[in-house]
Amino acid sequence: EVQLVExxxxxxxxxxxxxxSCAASGFTFSRHWMHWVRQVPGKxxxxxxxxxxxxxxxxxxxxxxGRFTISRDNANSALYLQMNSxxxxxxxxxxxxxxTVGIAGFDYWGQGAQVTVSS
Amino acid sequence: xxxxxQEPSLTVSPGGTVTxxxxxxxxxxxxxxxxxxxxQKPGQPPRxxxxxxxxxxxxxxxxxSGSLLGGKAALTLSGVQPExxxxxxxxxxxxxxxxxxGGTKLTVL
Numbered sequence: 001e002v003q004l005v006e007x008x009x010x011x012x013x014x015x016x017x018x019x020x021s022c023a024a025s026g027f028t029f030s031r032h033w034m035h036w037v038r039q040v041p042g043k044x045x046x047x048x049x050x051x052x053x054x055x056x057x058x059x060x061x062x063x064x065x066g067r068f069t070i071s072r073d074n075a076n077s078a079l080y081l082q083m084n085s086x087x088x089x090x091x092x093x094x095x096x097x098x099x100t101v102g103i104a105g106f107d108y109w110g111q112g113a114q115v116t117v118s119s
Numbered sequence: 120x121x122x123x124x125q126e127p128s129l130t131v132s133p134g135g136t137v138t139x140x141x142x143x144x145x146x147x148x149x150x151x152x153x154x155x156x157x158x159q160k161p162g163q164p165p166r167x168x169x170x171x172x173x174x175x176x177x178x179x180x181x182x183x184s185g186s187l188l189g190g191k192a193a194l195t196l197s198g199v200q201p202e203x204x205x206x207x208x209x210x211x212x213x214x215x216x217x218x219x220x221g222g223t224k225l226t227v228l
Contacts, residue, residue: 106170
């Protein structure tokens with residue numbers, strides 16, 4: 001059974017840092033692109049970062065470029081998102097999402113991690 | 120940056136059929152955009168329904184189908200059930216970069 005379990009949720013002050021982790025199980029982790037998608041409460045979904053299966057390529061949305069860093073540990077089937085210089089507008093639920101193989105898309109989603117940036 | 124547009128809300132009767140659409144600001148949607156569809160219920164993460172325009176996941180109920188219709192991606196629900204009331208999001212891929220639509224709130228009434 002495929003499982004994606006996020007951890008690292010929390011409340012942080014503007015300008016602070018937080019690191020999200022996603023523990024993956026039930027599949028060959030290194031075969032899949034992995035993504036972080038966030039959702040502001042009551043609003044839509046936005047993909048903010050992605051990383052290729054072997055970790056050789058990363059992508060960031062303009063809104064987080066230079067502040068967030070995505071990484072992965074294939075030996076331990078783990079995905080990470082280091083978030084620095086956090087802003088109030090980064091407040092959202094952050095989902096760890098697995099990419100489909102062969103055709104662009106997403107299949108499995110984690111339960112989400114709430115990140116609140118507030119003074 | 121491309122904008123993906125969905126109907127803000129739709130209402131359907133139980134047992135009825137409804138089609139949700141997903142349009143691109145850049146023009147007609149083709150299979151090259153690899154449309155995906157997701158269902159989200161309150162307090163839950165999104166659940167994937169369709170990818171590659173019309174490919175269903177192993178867990179996707181048979182009443183859900185994807186297609187291209189009139190230059191848009193479409194999600195059709197046939198024989199709607201009360202539990203289908205949810206928000207539905209589409210994704211289109213632009214050169215491999217996914218853009219989500221704003222979502223359609225489907226009410227079953």
